[in-house]
Amino acid sequence: MPRQCPRSMSATVPPVRQDLRALYADHHSWLLGWLRRRLGNAADAADLAHDAFLRLIVRPAPDGFATAGAARAYLRAMAQGLCTDLWRRREVEQAWLESLAAQPEIYAPSPEHRALVIETLMQVGEWLGRLPQNVRTAFIHAQIHGLSTREIADHIGVSQRMVQKYLAQAMLHLALIDAGLEPSGARRPQPC
Amino acid sequence: MLTSPYPVAAEDLSVHADYDSLKEAAEWYAALQDAQASAGQRAAWQRWLDARPEHRRAWAHVETVSRRFALLRVEGEREAAEKAVQVAARRTPPRRQAAGRVLALGGAGILGWLAWRFTPLPTIVTAWRSDYATGIGEQRSIVLADNTRVWLNTRSAIDVHFTLDQRELTLKSGEILVDTGQDTHQRPFFVETRNGRLQALGTRFTVRETGNDVLLAVYDGQVRIRNLAGRDALVRAGEQTRYSADDISGTALADPAREAWSRGVILAENLSLAELIAELGRYHAGYTAVDPRVAGLRVIGRYPAHDMGRTLSMLERDLPIRAVRTLPWWITLEPR
Numbered sequence: 001m002p003r004q005c006p007r008s009m010s011a012t013v014p015p016v017r018q019d020l021r022a023l024y025a026d027h028h029s030w031l032l033g034w035l036r037r038r039l040g041n042a043a044d045a046a047d048l049a050h051d052a053f054l055r056l057i058v059r060p061a062p063d064g065f066a067t068a069g070a071a072r073a074y075l076r077a078m079a080q081g082l083c084t085d086l087w088r089r090r091e092v093e094q095a096w097l098e099s100l101a102a103q104p105e106i107y108a109p110s111p112e113h114r115a116l117v118i119e120t121l122m123q124v125g126e127w128l129g130r131l132p133q134n135v136r137t138a139f140i141h142a143q144i145h146g147l148s149t150r151e152i153a154d155h156i157g158v159s160q161r162m163v164q165k166y167l168a169q170a171m172l173h174l175a176l177i178d179a180g181l182e183p184s185g186a187r188r189p190q191p192c
Numbered sequence: 193m194l195t196s197p198y199p200v201a202a203e204d205l206s207v208h209a210d211y212d213s214l215k216e217a218a219e220w221y222a223a224l225q226d227a228q229a230s231a232g233q234r235a236a237w238q239r240w241l242d243a244r245p246e247h248r249r250a251w252a253h254v255e256t257v258s259r260r261f262a263l264l265r266v267e268g269e270r271e272a273a274e275k276a277v278q279v280a281a282r283r284t285p286p287r288r289q290a291a292g293r294v295l296a297l298g299g300a301g302i303l304g305w306l307a308w309r310f311t312p313l314p315t316i317v318t319a320w321r322s323d324y325a326t327g328i329g330e331q332r333s334i335v336l337a338d339n340t341r342v343w344l345n346t347r348s349a350i351d352v353h354f355t356l357d358q359r360e361l362t363l364k365s366g367e368i369l370v371d372t373g374q375d376t377h378q379r380p381f382f383v384e385t386r387n388g389r390l391q392a393l394g395t396r397f398t399v400r401e402t403g404n405d406v407l408l409a410v411y412d413g414q415v416r417i418r419n420l421a422g423r424d425a426l427v428r429a430g431e432q433t434r435y436s437a438d439d440i441s442g443t444a445l446a447d448p449a450r451e452a453w454s455r456g457v458i459l460a461e462n463l464s465l466a467e468l469i470a471e472l473g474r475y476h477a478g479y480t481a482v483d484p485r486v487a488g489l490r491v492i493g494r495y496p497a498h499d500m501g502r503t504l505s506m507l508e509r510d511l512p513i514r515a516v517r518t519l520p521w522w523i524t525l526e527p528r
Contacts, residue, residue, distance in 0.1 A: 092279050124264070142225050144262070146265070167218075
């Protein structure tokens with residue numbers, strides 16, 4: 001559902017409904033070049049350029065684009081976000097795989113399981129990112145390791161009462177997001 | 193007639209959790225995390241839970257949040273999950289910057305979010321334990337070691353077990369389309385289902401677990417069924433049949449719709465509106481109600497499985513109905 005955006009200058013121009021195919025023909029190779037320079041990797045660049053146009057299909061720009069410049073600015077902002085996401089995801093994936101590899105037992109998760117876990121890590125990380133470090137750590141101990149308040153208190157060196165406060169704070173934050181009473185953070189609606 | 197992908201208690205949709213209830217639920221969660229929580233405390237929690245529907249709704253959010261961590265609790269991976277989630281949390285972009293980004297809750301994002309919010313627990317539990325699984329609205333194609341291609345339809349789960357002398361898939365839930373590969377070791381290929389075992393004889397076929405029985409449709413080659421009662425049947429290309437633990441029905445013409453989903457299309461060949469919506473419900477989280485006055489309307493056509501919005505506007509164009517969006521996830525189809 002598009003958010004109500006304050007009308008910007010470009011919106012006063014009669015909106016031009018851009019045919020996606022024309023948009024693709026005009027800007028795809030430019031976007032690909034931009035991404036390639038930024039990522040230094042042709043395969044990733046091709047993937048993200050593809051993603052960017054896919055997102056335009058799923059969620060077209062609210063008023064179309066008044067000028068080619070506006071279209072490129074929009075695509076660039078979108079591609080920028082995709083790059084940041086890709087780098088974050090790689091970093092998280094790296095941390096997960098390195099930690100798995102460091103374990104004594106040989107363990108090879110299937111690619112599907114791996115993809116699901118990384119997806120979960122990204123989402124959960126995003127929600128927990130807004131919480132203070134201690135609160136986040138207490139909640140992760142409770143949720144992932146199933147530790148009791150006493151065990152968590154020993155781990156992070158605060159009182160049990162404090163741990164209980166942390167857990168309630170973290171759960172409230174996430175439950176509010178789940179109930180749609182608080183924005184989830186990075187995955188925000190469209191820019192104006 | 194109401195069709196829904198899963199039963200929804202009326203109170204779940206009509207009651208919203210308010211801030212205070214959520215705050216209390218979060219406090220109960222923290223209190224019960226204490227290993228020493230007494231029986232008296234648990235009883236007090238139960239009383240709180242039963243006191244008001246808002247409390248139950250709020251507690252459901254607490255459970256949903258906890259469930260979201262399930263995949264991070266896999267034995268042997270917890271340490272890795274803990275480290276990686278800390279990295280992910282630290283790398284979360286600050287709010288302001290985030291607001292300026294274009295990354296909307298588009299496509300997979302919103303579907304994923306809805307899927308975990310509304311997927312009932314049993315489906316999720318099956319999903320973790322399986323080798324390959326899909327959530328609501330998700331489809332996936334995989335290639336196995338012998339070049340067999342398997343498409344998993346929405347909310348499906350399989351285990352793959354290849355040994356030296358056989359290849360075996362277990363269909364745990366949902367629906368798969370199998371295109372078997374040429375095995376260099378010539379091992380037989382089996383699909384284990386709740387009601388019986390299938391042997392593929394060089395072939396392309398779909399298997400769908402419906403709850404009561406299993407629907408098998410063969411598009412190429414042949415498939416032999418042996419159900420739990422030990423009855424055998426051979427289904428040839430272009431045929432389909434249903435079988436239960438103790439019965440195998442006669443074959444009929446294979447329904448092209450059973451193969452169409454692997455291309456993201458729902459084929460309606462004279463379905464009732466209610467049937468079509470039930471089929472769509474397998475791909476979309478949420479609730480679609482069909483007014484009894486229009487439930488029996490006949491529908492013919494091809495509809496995109498993944499684009500509920502488009503399918504609804506196509507239906508509004510083709511039939512004397514309108515789609516009323518009561519809530520983002522609650523749609524009612526009624527006469528125009």
